[in-house]
Structure formats: structure tokens, C-alpha cells
Amino acid sequence: MSKTARLAVGLIAVAIAAVAVLWPATAAVAHALRISSIPDNGAVLKAPPSEVSVTFSEVPDPALSSIRVLDSSGVAHQQGKATAAPGQPATLQVAVAHLGDGVYTVTWQTLSHVDGHLASGSFAFGVGVSPAGAGALKAAVNKSPAPSNWAVAARWSMYAGLMVMFGLGVFRLVAVERTTRRLKALAAVGWVVGAVGILGITQEARSAAHVGLSHLLSSSLGHELALRGIPMAIAAIAVVVFVAAGARRRWPALLLVVGAGAAMAGDVATSHAAAARSWRWFQEGAQWVHFASAAVWVGGLVALVLTIRSLDRSERGRAARRFSTVAGITLVVIAGSGAQRALSEVGAWGRLWSNVFGRWVLLKICLFSVVVVLGAVNRYRNVRQAEAKPSALRRVAALELALIAVILVATGFLQNLAPATSAVAPKALPPVVASGHDFGTTVRIRLSVAPGMAGFNTFTAHVVDYDSGKPVVADKVSLHFTFPSRPDVGSSDLQLARQQSGDYRGQGANLALDGRWTVTVLVARGVNSVEVPLQVTTRTPPQTITKSVQAGLPTVYTIHLSAGRSVQVYLDPGHAGVLNQFHHTYLAPDGSELQIDQASIAATAPGQSTSKPLTTRKLDPIGHFVSDLSPGPRGSYRFDIDATTADGTEITAHIDIDVR
Amino acid sequence: MSRIRVGVAVATFMSAIATFAFAAGPASAHEQRQVGAYQLTVGWGHEPTYTGVENAVQIFIKDAKGNPIDDLGTPPSLKVQVINGSQTSDPLDLKASFDPDTGLGMHGEFDAAIVPTVPGDYTFHFTGSINGQNIDQKFTSSDKTFDTVKDPTEIQFPAKVPSNGQLAQSVSRLDTRATTAAKNAQDSADTAKTLAIVGIAVGVVLGGAGLIVALSSRRRSA
Numbered sequence: 001m002s003k004t005a006r007l008a009v010g011l012i013a014v015a016i017a018a019v020a021v022l023w024p025a026t027a028a029v030a031h032a033l034r035i036s037s038i039p040d041n042g043a044v045l046k047a048p049p050s051e052v053s054v055t056f057s058e059v060p061d062p063a064l065s066s067i068r069v070l071d072s073s074g075v076a077h078q079q080g081k082a083t084a085a086p087g088q089p090a091t092l093q094v095a096v097a098h099l100g101d102g103v104y105t106v107t108w109q110t111l112s113h114v115d116g117h118l119a120s121g122s123f124a125f126g127v128g129v130s131p132a133g134a135g136a137l138k139a140a141v142n143k144s145p146a147p148s149n150w151a152v153a154a155r156w157s158m159y160a161g162l163m164v165m166f167g168l169g170v171f172r173l174v175a176v177e178r179t180t181r182r183l184k185a186l187a188a189v190g191w192v193v194g195a196v197g198i199l200g201i202t203q204e205a206r207s208a209a210h211v212g213l214s215h216l217l218s219s220s221l222g223h224e225l226a227l228r229g230i231p232m233a234i235a236a237i238a239v240v241v242f243v244a245a246g247a248r249r250r251w252p253a254l255l256l257v258v259g260a261g262a263a264m265a266g267d268v269a270t271s272h273a274a275a276a277r278s279w280r281w282f283q284e285g286a287q288w289v290h291f292a293s294a295a296v297w298v299g300g301l302v303a304l305v306l307t308i309r310s311l312d313r314s315e316r317g318r319a320a321r322r323f324s325t326v327a328g329i330t331l332v333v334i335a336g337s338g339a340q341r342a343l344s345e346v347g348a349w350g351r352l353w354s355n356v357f358g359r360w361v362l363l364k365i366c367l368f369s370v371v372v373v374l375g376a377v378n379r380y381r382n383v384r385q386a387e388a389k390p391s392a393l394r395r396v397a398a399l400e401l402a403l404i405a406v407i408l409v410a411t412g413f414l415q416n417l418a419p420a421t422s423a424v425a426p427k428a429l430p431p432v433v434a435s436g437h438d439f440g441t442t443v444r445i446r447l448s449v450a451p452g453m454a455g456f457n458t459f460t461a462h463v464v465d466y467d468s469g470k471p472v473v474a475d476k477v478s479l480h481f482t483f484p485s486r487p488d489v490g491s492s493d494l495q496l497a498r499q500q501s502g503d504y505r506g507q508g509a510n511l512a513l514d515g516r517w518t519v520t521v522l523v524a525r526g527v528n529s530v531e532v533p534l535q536v537t538t539r540t541p542p543q544t545i546t547k548s549v550q551a552g553l554p555t556v557y558t559i560h561l562s563a564g565r566s567v568q569v570y571l572d573p574g575h576a577g578v579l580n581q582f583h584h585t586y587l588a589p590d591g592s593e594l595q596i597d598q599a600s601i602a603a604t605a606p607g608q609s610t611s612k613p614l615t616t617r618k619l620d621p622i623g624h625f626v627s628d629l630s631p632g633p634r635g636s637y638r639f640d641i642d643a644t645t646a647d648g649t650e651i652t653a654h655i656d657i658d659v660r
Numbered sequence: 661m662s663r664i665r666v667g668v669a670v671a672t673f674m675s676a677i678a679t680f681a682f683a684a685g686p687a688s689a690h691e692q693r694q695v696g697a698y699q700l701t702v703g704w705g706h707e708p709t710y711t712g713v714e715n716a717v718q719i720f721i722k723d724a725k726g727n728p729i730d731d732l733g734t735p736p737s738l739k740v741q742v743i744n745g746s747q748t749s750d751p752l753d754l755k756a757s758f759d760p761d762t763g764l765g766m767h768g769e770f771d772a773a774i775v776p777t778v779p780g781d782y783t784f785h786f787t788g789s790i791n792g793q794n795i796d797q798k799f800t801s802s803d804k805t806f807d808t809v810k811d812p813t814e815i816q817f818p819a820k821v822p823s824n825g826q827l828a829q830s831v832s833r834l835d836t837r838a839t840t841a842a843k844n845a846q847d848s849a850d851t852a853k854t855l856a857i858v859g860i861a862v863g864v865v866l867g868g869a870g871l872i873v874a875l876s877s878r879r880r881s882a
Contacts, residue, residue, distance in 0.1 A: 244832045439822045440829025467837065475745055476781065480810070493803045522808070524743025524780035531779045531827065 009164075013631030033057045034108065034121050043487065044456030044509065048127045050649070052078070052106055053085055053093035056119075059222035060092060062112035067094040067108045086560045087544040089113075101128030113220045116205040116270065126456075131452070134145035148208075154200025155412035158228075161194020162264050165235065166292060167299010169242075169257035175300065176315065178247040182306050185584060187256060191232075191239045192300070198228045207404040224270045231266040271415060272345055283344060290337035294332040297402055300327060305397045308390045317387035324383045331372060338368070359415065364410045367403055374400045431460075432539055434519065438530035441466045445521050445532045446478075452539040454514045454652075461496055461504040463523055468638050471502035477525040479535065481510040483517055514538045514652035515640060516602070516611060535609065545655060559641075559653045565589060567641060571657050574633040580659065582614065586623040588644060593623040595646035601627040601643075608637025636660055684708050690718070691805040695797055697724045698790055702799040703806035705771055710812035711824040716771040717742060717784050719754065728768025729790065730758050737788035738795060744782050749774070751787070776809040777825045 001457040039045055046576040052069055067082040077092045085091040092108070094542050099586075104127065109120040137192040168186055172179055202225045206216055238252070238259030265288055273287035274280065300323050308316055342361050353359040374396055382393040432452030436445045446462040459479060463472040477496045485488040489512065496504035511517055521532045554570040561567065568585045582601055586594040602611035616628035629637070636656050643651040682796030688705030698721055717740050721729040730736050739751035757769035776782060783800040801808045805871075813820050822830070 438829070439826040441833050442829055466833070478808075482814070493808075518814075520810070520814070522779055522810075524745065526747055527778055528829070529745065529778040529780040530826075531812060531813075 006291050020249070020562055033119055034123070037123060038453075039104070039125040039455075040451050041125065042454075043125040043451065044129065045125065045127050047455075047650075048250060049096060051093050053091055053092040053094045054108055055088070056110055057090075059089045059113040059114045062092060063554070064111040064219055064221075065092055065109060066277045067092055069094070069099075070105045070107065071102055080542075082108075085544065087546070096571070096617070099127050099454055103129060106561035111220065113223075116221050116224050118208050122501075124466070130191050131264075135311070148204060149414055150200065151204040151208075152412040154197050154204055155415055156197070156408050157193050157200060158197025158267065158409060159408050160298075161190045161192070161197055161432060162191030162260055162267070162291075163295035163298040164241070164302055165194065165260035165299065166257055166264065166295035167297065167301070168303040169253045169260060169299075170296045171300040171303040171323060172253035172324070173257070174326055175252060175319040176307070176311065179242070179245070179249075179253065180247070180307050180310055182310060183303060186303060186306060187239050189237055189262075195232055195236075198225070198232055201228075227266040227269050228263065229266075230285050231262035231264075235263045239574060260295070261288075261292060264288060264295065267291070279463060283341075283652070286337050286340045286344075290334060293333040293337065297327050297330045297334065298401070301397050301401055301404075304454050305394050305401065308386070308394060313387050316390055318381045320386035320393060324379050327375060328379060334368070338365075350477070354599060358411050360414050363409055367407045367410070371400050371403050371407070374403070375581040434534040435538045436532050437466055437533045438523075438532045440530065441474055442528060442530055443532065444469075445523070445534070447519065447521060447536070448536055449511070449536055452536075454511055454538050455506065456509045457511055458505065458507050459494065459523060460498060462502075463504060464519075470527070472523065473498075473502075474504075474523045474525045476522070478522045478524075479506070479510070480520040480522065480586070481517055482520075483513060483515065483521075490515060510523075511536070511538050513642075513650065515642060555657075557655055557657070558654055561653060565594065565651065567643075567651065567653050569641075569655060569657075570631070571637075571659070572655070576659050576660055579627040579631055582627040582639060583630055584641060584643075586645070593620070596623040596625070596651075597644050597646055599625045599641070599643035601625075602640040603627075603629055604638040604640075605632050606637065611638070611640055632659065668826065689719075689806045691799050693799070695795060696793045698722065698729065698793060699724075699726070699793075699827075700795075700797065702784055702786075704801075707807045708815075708816070709776060709801075709807040709809045711776055711779055711809055711825050713812065714775050716773045716775065717752065717754075718784065719769065719770050720768050721790060722764075722768055728758075728766075730756055730767055731791075732756075732759070732770070733789065733791050738770070738786060738790055739788050741785040741787070742774055742782055743785060743798075744778060744780060746774075748785075770793070777810050777823075779811050781808050 001621045022527045031055060035055050035057050037052070039049055039052065047149050050069060054067060056602055062082060064085045067078060068076050069078045070076055070354055074644070077099055077301055079097055080095060082092040082094040085093050103124060105122055107120070107122040107123045109118065111118055165187055168183055168190070172183060176183075195262055202216075202221060205221050205224070206213075216225070235256075236259075238255040242252040245299050257372065268274065268284050268287045268291060271284075273283040297464045303325050304319065311319060318431050342365075344351060346355070346361055349607070351649035352362045378393055378400075382396055382586040386393050410448050412601040431448040433446060433448050435446045442465070444464050444466050448460045448462075450458045450460070461477055461479075463474065463477060464470060465472055477498075479494045479496065480491060481494070482491045492508075492510045494506050494508040494510050499505050516535055517536045519534045519536045521534060523530050523532070546560070548556045548558070550556075554572045554574055556568060556570045559567045559569065566587045567585060570583050572581045572583060574580060582603070584599065586599070586602065588594050596618075601614045601616055603614055616625050616627040618625050625643075634660050638654060641651070641653045641655070645651065682851070689707050692699065692701045692703045694700075701720040703718055705718040706713070709715055718860065721732075723729055736754070738754055740754060741751050742749040752772035752774065754770035754772050757765040757771055757785050758767045781801045783798050785798045786795050788795055790808075811823060811826070
């Protein structure tokens with residue numbers, strides 16, 4: 001065995017060993033991962049929710065995704081299939097039947113609309129009881145099945161095929177003057193390998209998602225197949241033309257490059273780059289450039305290895321030199337675009353080691369570095385001898401190709417894994433924070449309320465001396481809750497316990513309703529006891545608001561609520577300095593008016609921090625109300641809506657409307 | 661006959677009033693406790709309880725049969741101390757609410773006037789005896805007993821004005837800050853004075869040295 005052969009065997013063995021090390025650690029990540037949910041993991045609700053909604057890191061396909069709400073005995077309580085929230089495709093919601101007190105587990109499964117990958121997970125919440133108290137609370141789980149070997153092989157096949165087609169087209173355009181039979185055959189083989197890869201990817205995704213052939217085209221997997229398959233079909237025409245055209249014609253090669261490039265763009269449109277939330281066009285562009293530059297290098301190298309012997313002496317040298325120049329440029333482009341993509345998908349240096357995705361990227365970088373060294377050997381030693389002795393060039397190039405084959409395996413895995421940036425654990429919602437001090441300016445208080453939604457919350461008070469900022473040690477710190485806009489809602493108290501950190505903490509369901517609460521903090525320390533009144537506005541679930549503008553009429557806003565309900569509002573006339581009437585009509589999912597027993601509106605004027613209740617009248621016997629907004633200045637007014645349906649369901653919403 | 665009817669009606673009306681007067685219990689936010697043969701019901705005289713507003717420690721005493729006790733013995737020894745944090749008041753006398761001379765007031769009720777000045781929980785410590793029955797009982801405000809004292813801000817209208825206690829705290833803080841600022845200013849002034857003296861001294865030394873150098877150079881040139 002020659003030295004080169006031994007070196008080749010050694011390098012490939014190292015690469016395979018690296019793949020083997022990384023291979024088993026791929027099961028814990030996914031793509032359309034849970035970012036947040038309502039109710040949140042571990043939440044304790046005072047009243048049962050009418051629906052459960054989960055927001056994911058990528059847009060899921062609602063038709064192939066599911067949310068199940070199970071009680072402790074495993075009985076499902078969701079009603080119907082999960083649907084995308086209006087205006088929020090990354091959020092799935094499902095209605096639930098009336099839930100009694102108990103702990104509920106939400107299990108979800110998603111198929112990413114972007115890349116077709118499966119993900120699943122679970123989290124728990126309680127109604128009336130704490131899931132922690134029931135011993136059921138665990139960290140929310142995000143997981144997905146490990147990519148199968150066939151899925152990786154299919155991706156490898158697609159990449160190899162497309163790269164060969166694209167690269168040999170460029171090779172024919174810049175390096176050689178005629179299209180040899182081997183080049184034609186290689187183009188055909190490249191197309192077949194690529195097409196097999198596309199079919200394999202679709203089949204694997206279909207199998208994993210249990211999608212029948214009859215539903216394939218109507219699903220997001222069909223959409224992906226079309227994105228990859230249609231350009232591939234066009235590329236088939238280019239291949240046919242390339243094969244059939246005369247050897248001296250250059251334009252069929254250009255056509256082949258365009259066809260293969262389009263097919264590559266189709267794959268990019270279903271890759272991680274397409275899931276970018278900002279600068280998507282840039283991310284997709286960078287991904288395509290990375291793909292294409294790698295294709296120029298890889299496909300060109302394959303073409304060079306296969307055809308160099310069939311070229312005459314002068315053609316050999318010219319082809320090697322020209323390709324070597326192009327390869328040198330593409331290596332720089334590959335490194336640059338690859339670094340950009342890695343930065344985007346890994347996000348932090350530490351994740352190169354700590355995250356499976358990062359480790360695969362690291363392996364790819366290492367292998368790429370070795371290939372660059374081999375390329376340099378060819379560039380500065382063997383290309384000069386290519387005319388007389390092409391075998392050395394071929395041997396090193398073959399070694400490069402072997403390593404590239406391993407890099408493509410790594411790439412296949414990377415495309416089946418969630419990027420490190422999206423595999424990061426879901427972030428908890430930031431707490432609602434209120435700060436203030438007593439009249440005598442003796443203490444400052446920062447009260448954090450987590451998660452800050454109506455229901456069970458954790459209250460943490462950071463009490464410090466007003467001047468020195470040092471923590472205050474008090475005999476007792478307690479909270480007194482009142483709900484000014486609803487005097488019928490009783491007040492309540494909560495005593496906080498001192499923590500080792502010096503903060504005071506307690507848990508309770510004192511924020512029973514959505515809205516603005518007055519929380520008076522009592523800091524008891526003998527003659528220095530003080531009270532600090534604070535305003536805490538609960539975090540309301542995300543709302544979707546659509547508006548209808550018609551000339552000469554007030555703008556009508558529709559606030560979409562849970563369970564298909566909505567509130568239609570408008571401000572008439574919406575001018576500053578005059579009496580404005582705020583109309584609010586409550587609608588059922590079918591568009592009919594909801595029977596409303598009570599509705600109240602609190603308005604906050606521009607620049608004000610406190611709301612004032614508006615005088616409200618019922619305009620019809622069902623659910624149309626009007627509230628009077630006194631003349632005020634121009635600016636954005638916030639309207640807090642609070643209504644109760646005839647069946648006792650609370651409706652809360654808010655909207656900001658400009659008064660001109 | 662008509663006089664009899666009027667008399668009966670008046671008697672009935674008075675009886676009803678008396679019944680309501682005797683049947684009326686203490687305000688709801690009070691703590692009730694059985695101590696020996698007596699039932700003690702303790703709370704604030706006025707609730708909700710606000711700082712800076714005259715109030716009273718209120719105790720209702722009944723015997724085992726539920727009859728209100730108006731006589732605590734002679735001389736009455738039952739007293740109450742009010743505790744807030746580490747502060748304890750002097751023993752306060754409990755005055756009977758019922759005046760046998762006028763017939764006004766509530767049977768069995770005794771009050772000790774007090775103005776709570778800071779918000780928070782208060783403890784009433786009763787000591788002494790009721791007709792020979794020793795009493796040593798503490799009653800503490802809470803959400804399950806009687807009201808915790810609050811600042812009156814929430815019920816003030818139209819303007820929110822600070823209580824005397826809040827003003828006192830504010831003045832105290834301002835005084836501390838003013839003292840600190842004055843001390844800092846004095847320190848700065850002292851430092852500036854020291855630096856000025858040092859500067860002048862250095863100037864004098866350098867000026868003298870310069871003068872000496874100038875004079876010696878003039879002599880040399882001469």
C-alpha cells in the first residue's frame with residue numbers, strides 16, 4: 001500500500017470514528033420546539049382555561065401536528081384538532097372541555113412546516129392545585145426522534161447529486177473546451193442520485209409523520225417535495241440537453257448550472273435558513289452561496305478526477321490550472337459563508353462543544369481544514385505536474401473526495417438536527433415588575449410577579465433602604481391586593497417569607513383576574529413601618545387584532561379572543577377635545593352577538609399611568625355596549641375591557657387606539 | 661283604651677330597640693376567646709383601621725351564660741398594653757362603654773383610646789383580673805383576627821395627603837440627608853481650605869526660590 005493510500009485510509013478512519021462518536025447523541029433535539037405556552041409549564045390556574053395554546057420555534061403544520069390535554073388518569077380533554085392561532089402561524093391552540101381541579105399534562109407533536117421534521121414534548125399545569133404539589137411537575141420536555149440512517153443517506157445522496165451536476169457544469173464552462181462522454185454520463189448519474197435523494201427525504205419524512213400517500217401532496221411535506229422536485233424536473237431537461245448537445249457547445253453547461261442551481265435553491269427553501277425569523281432572504285442567500293460554492297468545488301473535483309486521463313496533455317494542464325484557481329476562490333467563499341451560517345445556527349462559541357449540533361459543525365470544520373490542506377498540496381505541487389503526471393493529482397483529489405463524502409454525512413446530520421440556537425431551553429416569560437417607594441422615602445421596593453398572569457403567581461419583593469440601597473430587614477413584609485376597577489372583587493393579603501438572598505417571597509392566587517391591581521406592600525419594622533402602594537397589571541395572553549378601515553367611518557377593530565370569541569370595537573368620532581364613544585360588541589365564534597351580563601371599560605389617557613372607569617351603557621339586549629370617553633388630548637388611549645358572559649365566563653382584552 | 665294601645669305599641673317598640681341593642685354583637689373583625697369563665701372578644705373600635713386616626717382597643721366581656729359584664733371589680737385591674745414591633749405602650753386603662761347614669765353605651769364593652777401611628781400588625785396584651793379571674797392574654801391583628809393598620813391613602817379624596825407619621829418619616833429622612841450633605845460640604849470645604857493653604861505655601865516657597873535664583877543670576881551677570 002502506497003503512502004498516499006495509507007494516509008487516505010487513516011484520515012477516513014479518523015473521520016468515521018468521529019462520526020461514530022457523535023452519532024448516538026442525536027436524540028434530544030428537534031425543530032418546531034415549544035418556546036412558550038398558555039398555560040405555562042407549572043402554572044396553577046384558579047379557573048380552568050377554555051383552550052391551551054403552544055408557541056413553537058418554527059411554524060408547525062397544523063394538519064400534521066397535535067396537542068393533547070390529559071388528566072392524571074390519562075383521559076383526553078381537548079376538543080377537536082389543534083389549529084393555528086389567528087395571525088400567529090407558530091402558535092397552535094386547541095379548545096378544552098371544562099377542566100375540574102387537578103393536574104393536567106399537555107403533550108404535543110409537531111411537524112415543521114419549514115423543514116418537515118418531527119418534534120414532540122410535554123408540560124404540565126394545574127387547575128386549583130399545584131402540579132408541583134402533586135409531584136407531577138417536571139421540566140418541560142422537548143424532543144424528537146433521532147434522524148434515521150436512511151434520512152441521512154437520502155440527504156447525502158441529494159447533496160452529492162446536485163453538487164455533481166452544478167460543479168461539473170461550472171467545470172465545463174471554465175476548465176475544459178469540450179464536453180466529454182464522461183462528463184455527460186456524470187451529469188446523468190448526478191441527476192439520478194439527486195432525484196433518488198429527494199424521493200428518499202420525502203419518503204423518510206412521510207414515514208416518520210405517518211402521512212399516507214394520498215395526503216402527501218396536500219400536506220406540508222408535499223409542499224417541500226414540490227419545492228425540491230419541480231426545479232429537479234427542470235434540471236432533468238437541462239441534463240438531457242447537456243447530454244444531447246454537441247461537445248463544443250458551452251450553453252448546455254450553463255443550462256445545467258442554472259437547472260441544478262434552481263434545485264439547490266428549492267432545497268435551501270426547506271432548510272434551517274428558511275426558518276430564520278429575520279433577514280430570511282439573507283440567510284437563504286448565504287446558504288445557497290455556501291451550497292453552490294461547495295458544489296463548484298466538489299462537482300468540479302469529481303469531473304477533474306474522472307476526465308483528466310481522457311484529456312490530451314495540454315488540455316490536462318490547462319484544466320487543472322483553471323480548476324485550481326476556481327477551487328481556491330470557492331474555498332474562501334465556502335469558509336466565509338459557512339462561518340456565517342455556523343454563527344447563525346450555533347450562536348455561541350460554547351455551543352460548539354456543549355450542543356450536538358455544534359459538535360457536528362465542529363467536525364465539519366475540522367474535516368474541511370484537512371481537505372483545504374490536501375487542496376493546497378494539489379494546488380502548489382501536483383497541478384504543475386498535471387500535464388506529465390496526472391496520477392498524483394488524481395490520488396490527492398480522490399482523497400479529498402473521500403473526506404468530502406464524510407463531510408456530506410455530517411451535513412446530512414446537521415440538516416436533520418435543530419440548530420443549536422433553537423435547541424436552547426425555552427425561556428420563561430420575564431416577570432411583571434412594579435417598583436416604588438414610600439412617601440417618607442425610607443425604602444425602595446421592587447416587586448416581581450412571575451409569571452405575571454391571572455392565577456397563581458410567585459411574588460418576590462426586593463426591599464432596600466432608599467438612600468443606601470442596602471437590603472432592609474423587616475419584621476414582616478406582606479402584600480394587600482385590591483382590584484379598583486371591580487369593587488365587587490374582594491381584597492386579599494399575602495405574607496412573604498424572607499429568603500437567604502434578603503428578598504421576601506410568597507406564592508398565591510391573589511391576582512384572580514386580568515387587569516390592573518393595586519398591591520400595597522407593608523414593610524413592618526416597628527416605628528419605621530411603611531406601606532408602599534404599587535400598580536401591577538397582569539400579563540394578558542397575546543391578542544390578535546385585525547382592523548377594518550372604510551373612508552368616512554370609524555376604524556373597526558376586532559380583538560380575537562380564545563375559543564373563537566371576539567370583541568369588535570370602534571371609537572366614534574376618534575377626535576381630540578370632544579366626547580368620544582367607545583363601542584364594544586362581543587361576538588361568538590359564529591359571528592352572532594354573545595349574551596353579556598356585565599361589561600366595564602377602563603381607559604388610560606396618553607401619558608397617564610392610571611386608568612379611569614368609563615360610564616358604560618348597554619345598547620341592545622344582547623352584547624353591544626357603549627362607553628363615554630371624556631374630551632381629552634390627542635394620543636394613544638388604552639382601553640381595558642372586562643366583561644362577563646351570561647354563563648359566567650370572564651372576557652378580558654385591551655386595545656390601544658389613537659385619538660387624532 | 662287608646663292610651664293602653666299606645667302604651668303597648670311604645671313598649672313593643674322599645675323592647676325591639678332594646679333587643680337589637682343587646683343582641684348586636686361586636687364588629688365582625690374581632691377575635692373571640694374563652695378565658696376561664698369569661699368570653700373575651702377583642703378588636704379595634706373602628707375598622708378598617710387607619711394610621712393617624714383616633715381609635716381604641718375594644719374588648720367585650722361576657723360571663724359563662726353570655727351576659728355582658730359591666731363591673732370588673734373595684735378597683736378595676738384589667739389593663740391593656742399595645743405592642744407594635746419592638747415597641748410596647750404603657751398599660752392603658754379600659755373604660756366601660758356603658759354609662760349606668762345615662763343608659764348610653766354598650767353593655768360589656770370596654771375601650772382604651774389609642775391613635776395607631778404606623779401601619780402593620782398590633783398586639784393587645786391584656787393583664788389583670790376580672791372579678792378574681794386572672795387574665796394574661798395577647799391578641800394580634802391578622803387577616804383572620806382583627807384589622808392590620810393601614811395608611812389611609814386608599815380612602816383619601818380628592819387629594820392624597822400624607823399622614824403625620826409619613827411626614828415625620830419624610831422630615832426625619834430629609835434631616836438625615838441634610839446633615840449628611842452639610843457634613844460632606846464641610847468636609848469638602850475643609851479639604852479645599854487645606855489645599856489652598858498648601859498651594860499658598862508651595863507658591864511662597866517657589867516664589868522665594870525663583871526670587872533667589874533671579875537675584876543670584878543678576879549678581880552673576882553683573
